[in-house]
Amino acid sequence: MFSEREMVASLVSRFPSYIGDDAALLTGADSLSWVITKDLLAEGVHFRTRYFSPKDLAHKALQVNLSDIAAMGGQARFILCGVSIPAGLEEYGRHFLESLAQQCRTQGIALVGGDMTRSCQDFFISVTALGVVLADQGKKRSTAEKGDFVCVAGKIGDAFLGLCALEGEIEGLCSFKDHFLKPWAHLAQGRWLAQYPGVTSMMDLSDGLWVDLDKLGQASQLGSCLNLDDIEYRDDFLEACQRLSIDPLEAFLTGGEDYSLLFTVKPEAWDDLQAGFLRNFALPLRRVGQMVPDLGVDFSGKRSPEVYKFKPFSHFGEGR
CATH class of the missing domain: 3.90.650.10 (PurM-like C-terminal domain)
Structure with missing residues (x-):
């Protein structure tokens, strides 16, 4: 059976400096590190359109990515969003994207790009979020100590x-x-x-x-x-x-x-x-x-x- 843990461990072994936390920390300028994360939302797995309004789905798609930045101690700056929209949900998709843009503006985050395509069946969302954190303050999973x-x-x-x-x-x-x-x-x-x-x-x-x-x-x-x-x-x-x-x-x-x-x-x-x-x-x-x-x-x-x-x-x- 496919194992997420084994697959992630295999990727971590190849890129140990970047993979394994809620987000990747990349060295930036002026004592800052970039905090970069991605989350997928798949219809039928993470949400159903029968009880998610486009506005609520946009809210969740944004917040679950920002949560990864929060876990690293970062400040969110930018997102990119990719969507795959099936026939019959075009209007739902339009309202989703308009709501996402509005919520980004409300939180002082810039939507700087993404991609859009037709889906053969379900609605799919992929959001990449970028933030910053002081280089010496980014938190990781690997630094807990015995007795904490x-x-x-x-x-x-x-x-x-x-x-x-x-x-x-x-x-x-x-x-x-x-x-x-x-x-x-x-x-x-x-x-x-x-x-x-x-x-x-x-x-x-x-x-x-x-x-x-x-x-x-x-x-x-x-x-x-x-x-x-x-x-x-x-x-x-x-x-x-x-x-x-x-x-x-x-x-x-x-x-x-x-x-x-x-x-x-x-x-x-x-x-x-x-x-x-x-x-x-x-x-x-x-x-x-x-x-x-x-x-x-x-x-x-x-x-x-x-x-x-x-x-x-x-x-x-x-x-x-």
Whole structure:
């Protein structure tokens, strides 16, 4: 079976200086580095036009790319967009592109080019985003250290619940649906964290906490341990899980597309970081675990034996 992890590892071995993080860092001028990333959105895989308006799809296509720049501590500057539009969706495609241009202008980002073609069947979007970061502040996945606290800025599992509600055509649960349809990249928070001396590594949460934390650990040649007894769920999260017949722990560990920031911080810096972050931002911040020497994600707590029945996300259905 085709394995995304094996394919990426093969490419990283060929270009180790560039591939392996949320975005590539390329040396620029005046103590700046370029931050460059690309994301694809494929109809039927990442979205359905029956519940994504052109405006919401443009928002998501932009924000998921900006989230990669946020995870590197960067400031977004430019994007390029390629689209492949099938027969019957020409008007949808026109509204998508007009909305994308408007949202770029609103956020001070320039749309500087791209490509457009006809699709034989589905709607496809490819966005490349470019940003800048001070050369000594760009954050990577490979620099976590043993004993670091594992932390998340933003929500965990909400987008997954929104997706399930949309797919199941469940009424209500609007905040969860909006979190899936219209995520926001945490650019200001990413820059703040990147500048904080105790933060050692960072990435965004796109494939779920379990999968993404494993990626961060692999890059840093470390593992991590999560104490499941320490997880606190909001009341509305528990109510949504009950309506959707979803185990809250499964949503928390495996639900993707939240685009929160996953980062590691030195234990002695955590208290001051938490206080400073909460003074500056109205965004949830929590400590979820700790980096350990042995590779992989380990679990402790009463429900730890149960987690292995959950199926973490994979693009091609490959096992862990």
